[in-house]
Amino acid sequence: MLAEIITIGDELLIGQVIDTNSAFIAKQLNKIGVSIYQITSVQDDKDHILQALSDAEGRVDIVILTGGLGPTKDDVTKKTIAEYFGDILVRDQSVLDNIESIWKQHVRTQLLQVNRDQALIPSKAKPLMNRLGTAPGMWMDKGDKVFISLPGVPYEMMALVEFEVLPKLKDKYHRPYILHRTLMVYGLGESALAERIEPWEDALPKHIKLAYLPNLGQMRLRLSTKGFDEVQLKNEVQEQIDKVIPYIKDEFAGFEDEEGSVEIVIAKQLTKLGKTLAIAESCTGGAVAERFTINPGASAFFKGGVVTYATQSKINVLHVSKTLIDAHSVVSAPVVESMAENALQLFQSDYAIATTGNAGPTKGDSKAEIGTVFIAIATKNGVYSKEFNFGNLRLKVINKAVNKALEMLLKEIFKN
Amino acid sequence: MLAEIITIGDELLIGQVIDTNSAFIAKQLNKIGVSIYQITSVQDDKDHILQALSDAEGRVDIVILTGGLGPTKDDVTKKTIAEYFGDILVRDQSVLDNIESIWKQHVRTQLLQVNRDQALIPSKAKPLMNRLGTAPGMWMDKGDKVFISLPGVPYEMMALVEFEVLPKLKDKYHRPYILHRTLMVYGLGESALAERIEPWEDALPKHIKLAYLPNLGQMRLRLSTKGFDEVQLKNEVQEQIDKVIPYIKDEFAGFEDEEGSVEIVIAKQLTKLGKTLAIAESCTGGAVAERFTINPGASAFFKGGVVTYATQSKINVLHVSKTLIDAHSVVSAPVVESMAENALQLFQSDYAIATTGNAGPTKGDSKAEIGTVFIAIATKNGVYSKEFNFGNLRLKVINKAVNKALEMLLKEIFKN
Numbered sequence: 069m070l071a072e073i074i075t076i077g078d079e080l081l082i083g084q085v086i087d088t089n090s091a092f093i094a095k096q097l098n099k100i101g102v103s104i105y106q107i108t109s110v111q112d113d114k115d116h117i118l119q120a121l122s123d124a125e126g127r128v129d130i131v132i133l134t135g136g137l138g139p140t141k142d143d144v145t146k147k148t149i150a151e152y153f154g155d156i157l158v159r160d161q162s163v164l165d166n167i168e169s170i171w172k173q174h175v176r177t178q179l180l181q182v183n184r185d186q187a188l189i190p191s192k193a194k195p196l197m198n199r200l201g202t203a204p205g206m207w208m209d210k211g212d213k214v215f216i217s218l219p220g221v222p223y224e225m226m227a228l229v230e231f232e233v234l235p236k237l238k239d240k241y242h243r244p245y246i247l248h249r250t251l252m253v254y255g256l257g258e259s260a261l262a263e264r265i266e267p268w269e270d271a272l273p274k275h276i277k278l279a280y281l282p283n284l285g286q287m288r289l290r291l292s293t294k295g296f297d298e299v300q301l302k303n304e305v306q307e308q309i310d311k312v313i314p315y316i317k318d319e320f321a322g323f324e325d326e327e328g329s330v331e332i333v334i335a336k337q338l339t340k341l342g343k344t345l346a347i348a349e350s351c352t353g354g355a356v357a358e359r360f361t362i363n364p365g366a367s368a369f370f371k372g373g374v375v376t377y378a379t380q381s382k383i384n385v386l387h388v389s390k391t392l393i394d395a396h397s398v399v400s401a402p403v404v405e406s407m408a409e410n411a412l413q414l415f416q417s418d419y420a421i422a423t424t425g426n427a428g429p430t431k432g433d434s435k436a437e438i439g440t441v442f443i444a445i446a447t448k449n450g451v452y453s454k455e456f457n458f459g460n461l462r463l464k465v466i467n468k469a470v471n472k473a474l475e476m477l478l479k480e481i482f483k484n
Numbered sequence: 485m486l487a488e489i490i491t492i493g494d495e496l497l498i499g500q501v502i503d504t505n506s507a508f509i510a511k512q513l514n515k516i517g518v519s520i521y522q523i524t525s526v527q528d529d530k531d532h533i534l535q536a537l538s539d540a541e542g543r544v545d546i547v548i549l550t551g552g553l554g555p556t557k558d559d560v561t562k563k564t565i566a567e568y569f570g571d572i573l574v575r576d577q578s579v580l581d582n583i584e585s586i587w588k589q590h591v592r593t594q595l596l597q598v599n600r601d602q603a604l605i606p607s608k609a610k611p612l613m614n615r616l617g618t619a620p621g622m623w624m625d626k627g628d629k630v631f632i633s634l635p636g637v638p639y640e641m642m643a644l645v646e647f648e649v650l651p652k653l654k655d656k657y658h659r660p661y662i663l664h665r666t667l668m669v670y671g672l673g674e675s676a677l678a679e680r681i682e683p684w685e686d687a688l689p690k691h692i693k694l695a696y697l698p699n700l701g702q703m704r705l706r707l708s709t710k711g712f713d714e715v716q717l718k719n720e721v722q723e724q725i726d727k728v729i730p731y732i733k734d735e736f737a738g739f740e741d742e743e744g745s746v747e748i749v750i751a752k753q754l755t756k757l758g759k760t761l762a763i764a765e766s767c768t769g770g771a772v773a774e775r776f777t778i779n780p781g782a783s784a785f786f787k788g789g790v791v792t793y794a795t796q797s798k799i800n801v802l803h804v805s806k807t808l809i810d811a812h813s814v815v816s817a818p819v820v821e822s823m824a825e826n827a828l829q830l831f832q833s834d835y836a837i838a839t840t841g842n843a844g845p846t847k848g849d850s851k852a853e854i855g856t857v858f859i860a861i862a863t864k865n866g867v868y869s870k871e872f873n874f875g876n877l878r879l880k881v882i883n884k885a886v887n888k889a890l891e892m893l894l895k896e897i898f899k900n
Contacts, residue, residue, distance in 0.1 A: 078695055081520040082664060083511030084706070085697070086504050090525070095499030104497040106532075107525035109506070112695070116522075123539075139675040140696045141685070175673065182675045200875075202675075221698065223880045248498060257591065259555040259598045259618075269557070279494055279528070280556040281501070282637065290500070347791070353777020354770035357791045361769020364845050364878050372797035374790045375763070375773045381788035381831050385801070415797050429780050459616075462780050464639045 069243050070105040071097055071130035074120050076145055077220060080109045080135075089134050089225055096229050101243030101294070102130060112136055117148045121215070129213050130237065135220030137203035139182040146206075149217055150190040153208060157188040163195045163204045170202055193217075196232040200224045205232060214240065245298040249305055250324040252333075253287040253316055254475050261287055265315045268308075276308060284468045286475065288324060321478055330474045331359045337481050338369035338419075345477075346415030347373035348386055348407040350398075351425035351441055355470050371415035376407070379433045382424075386410050399424050399436035401444075401453045408446035408453070419480065420446040421473050425456075427465040441469045445480050485659050486521040487513055487546035490536050492561055493636060496525045496551075505550050505641055512645050517659030517710070518546060528552055533564045537631070545629050546653065551636030553619035555598040562622075565633055566606040569624060573604040579611045579620045586618055609633075612648040616640045621648060630656065661714040665721055666740040668749075669703040669732055670891050677703055681731045684724075692724060700884045702891065704740060737894055746890045747775045753897050754785035754835075761893075762831035763789035764802055764823040766814075767841035767857060771886050787831035792823070795849045798840075802826045815840050815852035817860075817869045824862035824869070835896065836862040837889050841872075843881040857885045861896050 073093055079085040087109060094104045105128050110116045117136075124131045136145030150157050164187035171179045186202045189195055196205030196218070203219040205228045216233055218225045237243075253261060258280050262269070272278055275295070281288035291308060295301050313320055322333055338345060347357045347370075357373040360366050376382040379398050383390050388406045396402045407422035425441030426434060438460045444453035454476070458468040489509055495501040503525060510520045521544050526532045533552075540547045552561030566573050580603035587595045602618045605611055612621030612634070619635040621644045632649055634641045653659075669677060674696050678685070685694055691711070697704035707724060711717050729736055738749055754761060763773050763786075773789040776782050792798040795814050799806050804822045812818045823838035841857030842850060854876045860869035870892070874884040 078693070078708070079697055079706070080507070081510055081523065082514050082708070083507040083509070083520075084664070084666070086502065086507045087523075088502050091496070091499040091502045093499070094497055098498050104499075105527070107497065107503075107523075109523035111521070120522075138696060138698070140678045142693075142695045177676075180675050180679055182678060223877055227877075248500070250500070259596045260593075262556045262598060263596055277494070277558075279558045280554060281495055282554070290495070292494070292498070346797075353782065353786075354773030354789060354791070355777070357770030358774050361791070361793065362771070362879070362882065366769065367793060367849075370769075370793050372791050372793045372801060373770060374801065375770070375777070375788045377777065377783060377786050377788045378831070381762075384832070385788065385790065385830050414801050415794070416800070433783075461616075461639050461643075463778070466778065 069102045069130070069241055070128040071102050071132060072105055072124040072128045073107045074117075074124060074131065074133045075107065075109045075220070076112060076117060076133060076135035078112050081111055089220065089222060092222070092226060093132060093134070093229060096234060098246045098248070100234055100238055101246050102237060103246065103294070112142055112144055114144055114148045114151070117145065118152055121152050125213065129241070131213070131215045132233075133215070133217045134225055137217065137219045139186055139202065145217060146189065149193075149206070149208070149215070153190055153192060153210070155190040155192050158191045159187050160189050160195050160204070162197065163187040163189065166197055166199070166204070167202045196228050198224050198228055200227055207236065244294045244296050245301060246292070246294040247301050247305055248290055248292045249309065250281075251289045251309070251312070252321045252324055252330060253289060253319045254285070254321050255319045256287060256316070258282045258287060261289070261316070265312055268312050268315060272308060273304070276305060284464065284471050286330070286471050321475065322482070329359075330478055332363060334474065334478055334481060335360060335363060335365065335369060339365065343418040344369050344371050346371045346411040346417035346420045348411035348420065348422040349373060349375050350377060350382070350407070350423055351427045352423045352466055352469050352473070353377060355466060356421060356423065356473050359470065359474070371417045374411065382407065386414070397434045397436065399426055399434040399440055399442060401442055401455065404442035404444040404453045405446070405451045408444035409451050412446045418447065419477065421477055422446070423469055423473055425465070425469060427462045428460055429462055439465050441465065443469065443473050443476055445476050447480065485518045485546070485657055486544040487518050487548060488521055488540040488544045489523045490533075490540060490547065490549045491523065491525045491636070492528060492533060492549060492551035494528050497527055505636065505638060508638070508642060509548060509550070509645060512650060514662045514664070516650055516654055517662050518653065519662065519710070528558055528560055530560055530564045530567070533561065534568055537568050541626075541629060545657070547629070547631045548649075549631070549633045550641055553633065553635045555602055555618065561633060562605065565609075565622070565624070565631070569606055569608060569626070571606040571608050574607045575603050576605050576611050576620070578613065579603040579605065582613055582615070582620070583618045612644050614640050614644055616643055623652065660710045660712050661717060662708070662710040663717050663721055664706055664708045665725065667705045667725070667728070668737045668740055668746060669705060669735045670701070670737050671735045672703060672732070674698045674703060677705070677732070681728055684728050684731060688724060689720070692721060700880065700887050702746070702887055737891070738898065745775075746894055748779060750890065750894055750897060751776060751779060751781065751785060755781065759834040760785050760787045762787045762827040762833035762836045764827035764836065764838040765789060765791045766793060766798070766823070766839055767843045768839045768882055768885050768889070769793060771882060772837060772839065772889050775886065775890070787833040790827065798823065802830070813850045813852065815842055815850040815856055815858060817858055817871065820858035820860040820869045821862070821867045824860035825867050828862045828864075834863065835893065837893055838862070839885055839889055841881070841885060843878045844876055845878055855881050857881065859885065859889050859892055861892050863896065
């Protein structure tokens with residue numbers, strides 16, 4: 069069962085907007101056994117969309133379009149779909165009712181003609197009701213194939229995928245089971261890891277695919293397979309995992325959660341243990357905290373954090389002693405350890421992470437080389453820190469520091 | 485001058501990784517007059533890549549590939565390119581020297597054969613030297629067209645684009661000038677904005693393209709054009725901007741910076757004025773701070789922030805009075821205003837933003853409805869706050885709150 073995602077919008081092709089919709093759709097479709105063959109981003113242009121539709125129809129069973137359904141003149145997807153199917157646009161009363169109800173609830177002024185016209189859909193299309201916005205989703209069967217058009221606004225698209233698209237696809241097609249499992253590995257480069265596990269990789273059954281995913285100091289190793297016997301596939305993959313772990317037992321740091329990330333693994337473990345976390349950030353500027361707070365349930369374990377970017381803030385807010393800073397500089401082991409200890413006290417948490425460093429591009433309040441970062445972990449049993457140099461690209465320094473802080477915390481939490 | 489970006493990697497097609505490379509490349513190419521016709525994401529599969537190369541060659545002048553250049557067996561791009569050009573792989577001494585030097589500097593163990601083999605490139609390819617990693621970029625001319633292959637690791641790809649690809653493309657092609665200007669508009673929905681500016685839009689010259697970009701409470705209006713007379717294009721677009729602003733004078737909030745975002749506009753203005761900022765976040769969990777600290781130069785104006793997720797942290801860290809919280813609840817105007825005022829004092833800043841609210845999915849320490857958010861701005865002249873309801877989707881609530889906080893700050897800073 070193959071699908072293609074076509075994302076429509078000039079903003080994607082000039083780099084003004086990053087396409088996050090495709091990854092979401094791909095992940096959701098994988099869960100019900102639909103593989104994405106290709107993702108194609110095209111312009112808000114009739115001829116270009118027509119060509120993409122025709123190419124995709126030749127390649128896959130399911131074509132999913134996002135974008136270009138707004139009420140303004142630059143949005144041409146709906147007219148183009150009607151033309152592709154040799155169809156005309158007709159008013160759908162259920163869509164109009166939904167638009168009127170949204171308008172009444174959120175806008176409260178008189179409904180505009182352009183929004184009323186959003187209820188026009190191709191006569192052969194079934195509407196997919198968008199409760200969060202005025203642009204309807206559309207479902208069009210063509211023989212055994214199906215074309216699905218969704219709005220590009222992420223939250224509207226997401227709700228339609230979950231509540232309309234997935235149930236309907238499950239009804240229409242007999243689908244295999246797709247299995248991905250991802251091992252997190254720290255402390256080994258891509259090629260060193262490959263060399264280490266080569267005997268295992270060479271003996272891997274052909275229907276289990278292996279991928280290496282390097283990510284700033286972290287390696288991920290993904291095993292993927294699909295088929296119709298879910299239990300057998302799970303057993304086969306588990307057997308391979310049991311075989312590979314002995315090769316990497318010191319570097320293996322657990323499985324990436326289905327929804328995907330080390331912070332979710334940490335969050336689950338902290339919640340399970342009933343333990344709490346505080347974060348004191350300098351060079352990472354709030355990025356460590358955000359990795360946790362973006363996920364639901366963070367309030368169960370996350371007490372809070374401080375971003376003490378300026379040296380004076382480290383003194384005023386985090387009560388790091390000025391004498392200590394003067395003696396060792398603001399980018400140093402004693403200072404980062406004091407930050408972690410004080411965050412632990414201030415937030416009354418069980419664990420605290422602290423970061424201080426110089427992400428560049430210019431040197432700040434310390435003489436530390438650009439890329440130098442200290443990271444500390446404090447618990448009720450004490451505090452320790454490590455020094456790193458993450459190179460001289462600002463974003464890389466920040467992201468590597470975040471990854472390393474999460475790695476250190478993960479190891480601390482799973483130590484026992 | 486048209487280009488196509490082909491991103492290669494199963495991780496994109498299963499939704500494990502979001503493709504951020506394409507937006508970067510598109511933005512950089514636009515700056516030198518190269519338009520992106522299409523972005524195509526394909527699997528780590530020889531036949532699929534061959535097909536994509538052949539399709540792209542039929543559509544555009546410049547084909548840029550990213551990904552699939554690693555040292556492990558799942559990476560097949562290089563062999564596939566050689567096959568597409570009927571070429572063989574040969575060892576390039578300059579690439580091998582670079583690999584050895586990187587290895588010596590960063591890894592320090594013996595160079596592995598798989599990394600030595602990364603110096604194999606198609607005999608007709610010119611190497612693009614990757615100073616940050618062992619996978620070389622490659623440049624292959626074919627008549628008037630060019631194929632460029634880059635590693636998928638973002639920092640390596642970015643450096644190669646900046647230092648190798650752009651200069652070489654500028655040398656090879658006579659390119660037009662591409663102009664995008666984006667107006668930020670607050671407080672008008674997409675269709676209300678379209679209705680308001682309709683007379684102006686209908687009179688817009690055909691070679692200036694208008695796009696509407698809605699984004700959680702903010703609207704962006706983009707004017708795009710290209711041609712060979714840079715001065716004339718700039719004048720024409722400026723003339724149109726001068727004409728449209730009177731229609732939206734109360735809602736217009738400035739221009740999006742070239743590099744693209746309201747926080748950069750704020751950062752530039754604060755730096756120019758020599759003013760500073762502190763941030764106290766609850767429901768936004770560090771996301772407002774991160775929007776500022778991710779950009780270079782943040783230390784010029786950003787004093788720091790606190791994420792007081794737990795109620796007790798608001799009391800301990802931010803010194804909000806327990807009596808105030810008990811009287812009004814933790815999600816209330818008096819509490820958010822106290823958070824902003826105390827952050828201003830604690831960080832000794834000129835401006836402070838504070839957020840408190842309930843992002844869901846469950847209710848926390850307050851009885852506030854899910855989606856309720858209070859945002860406050862404090863300055864040395866006083867404090868004010870506003871109440872919002874951003875619906876019941878966690879990510880949407882957080883992102884809308886961040887956008888709204890930035891909007892309020894932008895307006896405060898540009899008030900005079």
